[in-house]
Amino acid sequence: xxxxxxxxxxxxxxxxxxxxxxxxxxxxxxxxxxxxxxxxxxxxxxxxxxxxxxxxxxxxxxxxxxxxxxxxxxxxxxxxxxxxxxxxxxxxxxxxxxxxxxxxxxxxxxxxxxxxxxxxxxxxxxxxxxxxxxxxxxxxxxxxxxxxxxxxxxxxxxxxxxxxxxxxxxxxxxxxxxxxxxxxxxxxxxxxxxxxxxxxxxxxxxxxxxxxxxxxxxxxxxxxxxxxxxxxxxxxxxxxxxxxxxxxxxxxxxxxxxxxxxxxxxxxxxxxxxxxxx
Amino acid sequence: xxxxxxxxxxxxxxxxxxxxxxxxxxxxxxxxxxxxxxxxxxxxxxxxxxxxxxxxxxxxxxxxxxxxxxxxxxxxxxxxxxxxxxxxxxxxxxxxxxxxxxxxxxxxxxxxxxxxxxxxxxxxxxxxxxxxxxxxxxxxxxxxxxxxxxxxxxxxxxxxxxxxxxxxxxxxxxxxxxxxxxxxxxxxxxxxxxxxxxxxxxxxxxxxxxxxxxxxxxxxxxxxxxxxxxxxxxxxxxxxxxxxxxxxxxxxxxxxxxxxxxxxxxxxxxxxxxxxxxxxxxxxxxxxxx
Ligand SMILES: Nc1ncnc2c1ncn2[C@@H]1O[C@H](COP(=O)(O)OP(=O)(O)O)[C@@H](O)[C@H]1O
Ligand SMILES: [Mg+2]
Numbered sequence: 001x002x003x004x005x006x007x008x009x010x011x012x013x014x015x016x017x018x019x020x021x022x023x024x025x026x027x028x029x030x031x032x033x034x035x036x037x038x039x040x041x042x043x044x045x046x047x048x049x050x051x052x053x054x055x056x057x058x059x060x061x062x063x064x065x066x067x068x069x070x071x072x073x074x075x076x077x078x079x080x081x082x083x084x085x086x087x088x089x090x091x092x093x094x095x096x097x098x099x100x101x102x103x104x105x106x107x108x109x110x111x112x113x114x115x116x117x118x119x120x121x122x123x124x125x126x127x128x129x130x131x132x133x134x135x136x137x138x139x140x141x142x143x144x145x146x147x148x149x150x151x152x153x154x155x156x157x158x159x160x161x162x163x164x165x166x167x168x169x170x171x172x173x174x175x176x177x178x179x180x181x182x183x184x185x186x187x188x189x190x191x192x193x194x195x196x197x198x199x200x201x202x203x204x205x206x207x208x209x210x211x212x213x214x215x216x217x218x219x220x221x222x223x224x225x226x227x228x229x230x231x232x233x234x235x236x237x238x239x240x241x242x243x244x245x246x247x248x249x250x251x252x253x254x255x256x257x258x259x260x261x262x263x264x265x266x267x268x269x270x271x272x273x274x275x276x277x278x
Numbered sequence: 279x280x281x282x283x284x285x286x287x288x289x290x291x292x293x294x295x296x297x298x299x300x301x302x303x304x305x306x307x308x309x310x311x312x313x314x315x316x317x318x319x320x321x322x323x324x325x326x327x328x329x330x331x332x333x334x335x336x337x338x339x340x341x342x343x344x345x346x347x348x349x350x351x352x353x354x355x356x357x358x359x360x361x362x363x364x365x366x367x368x369x370x371x372x373x374x375x376x377x378x379x380x381x382x383x384x385x386x387x388x389x390x391x392x393x394x395x396x397x398x399x400x401x402x403x404x405x406x407x408x409x410x411x412x413x414x415x416x417x418x419x420x421x422x423x424x425x426x427x428x429x430x431x432x433x434x435x436x437x438x439x440x441x442x443x444x445x446x447x448x449x450x451x452x453x454x455x456x457x458x459x460x461x462x463x464x465x466x467x468x469x470x471x472x473x474x475x476x477x478x479x480x481x482x483x484x485x486x487x488x489x490x491x492x493x494x495x496x497x498x499x500x501x502x503x504x505x506x507x508x509x510x511x512x513x514x515x516x517x518x519x520x521x522x523x524x525x526x527x528x529x530x531x532x533x534x535x536x537x538x539x540x541x542x543x544x545x546x547x548x549x550x551x552x553x554x555x556x557x558x559x560x561x562x563x564x565x566x567x568x
Binding site (some may be wrong): 062063064081082083084086087088090092093094096097098099107108111112139140141155156159 | 458459461462463464465466467468469472476477480481483556557558559
């Protein structure tokens, strides 16, 4: 279902599979023969029920684990280990509790030997962008969950990654905070200009979140990619924009994939689905 | 002055408890008047401890600094007693802390080697785990034969006793470092060495606090054990020497000196680690006010 790779792709996965051997000795296929390509500068959302392999796919791209079979290339190079050009915001809190907020944001730059003044400037810039200048010297324990997510976002942006992998970053955040974080994330993403934009892979199980953020939505089910939607609605996407007929249709399709709806009316039946994949 | 009064009020209960313990000791000394040898009470009262006993410690002064020793025919004096306490304490403390430092360093490095790579694990894990089970006190004579009865032998012994504790503590604490922090550091571009320095070490420190406190205690025991068996100086030497004449009161004073030093080192460590642990959620936690 997902479009095959072409020359402009940053991320190329070919027949990618990953199996786990659980403690009870059962084999679990988390990712089952997945093939897709992702364009440079695209904002891609990965949607699917929990347990369908989203995190596994993201960890493979990050290089935190290796595929069981198939090939995965980022920027034309096979992924064998993590690297600073692929930044990740984890589902759990990953901010180091033993570093002050600003030292967290500087961490990656420091590891790679960026000078003190330069990395401080960069960290201050991104902290300001996520609205956390006032807690730069605070300890992470003094921050709320939503603030910690913003620190994590500032950290990967400051680190200058070309590919951003975000694993349900705002899953545990309240609605209002989540909307604000979307604005922050999109602002950071768009301000680079369309030629230098970073490529984003954003995992979520929240259909509205995907429709607000994505250029393209990949739908996963049981370790496979079962649908690939292009979301062409203009940005910024307003509440009205989300009620445009194309968006409503997308929403119906997504809800159907999640098993919440049978498609009726003018909404087209999902063309993908398990087993129908070519 | 105000600060002093505040401190006093804050610690009033603790101070009263201390005084009560001293009082009980004094009462015991009047009730239980048995003597180990004639003139040496089993429970020496404070009036003896702070006069005759203290003075008698000048027996262990070896002379110098213009203060003649008892062996040279000089009478016992408080100055010589004080100097002898200091002299023997310095010997013991230097042995203790050099041993602690070396043992802590080597033990920690070996402990981290276990998680560094499959190869370092294979090389380090089993041998050190076996070494760890050797009974410490039974090893004193062997260490003396191997490393001699001088400085090196004692350092090696303290280092060994402390090192195996650090090893076990580090191995265990590293296992408990949440994977998420290591993954995060890796995706941000940290090298393996950087991960150990900036993630593993700070992450294990809260858990290592207990290990370090334990090793302070074991360290004291080890250095005294080493001094019992062949030393010409140090607090352990004073105790063993006193034991030969059943000088219970002198042993008691040396034990009090231990308590004093141990309290100081615990207090210093507490202050230091509190600074280093500012980041923990538990910093400044109270279960209930009042
Ligand atoms: N380390 C692991 N060991 C065993 N099974 C795993 C492991 N990681 C993931 N799985 C399994 O792989 C499947 C996909 O997991 P995951 O990628 O985390 O799903 P998602 O992120 O979409 O919720 C699940 O069935 C899960 O139980
Ligand atoms: Mg997941």
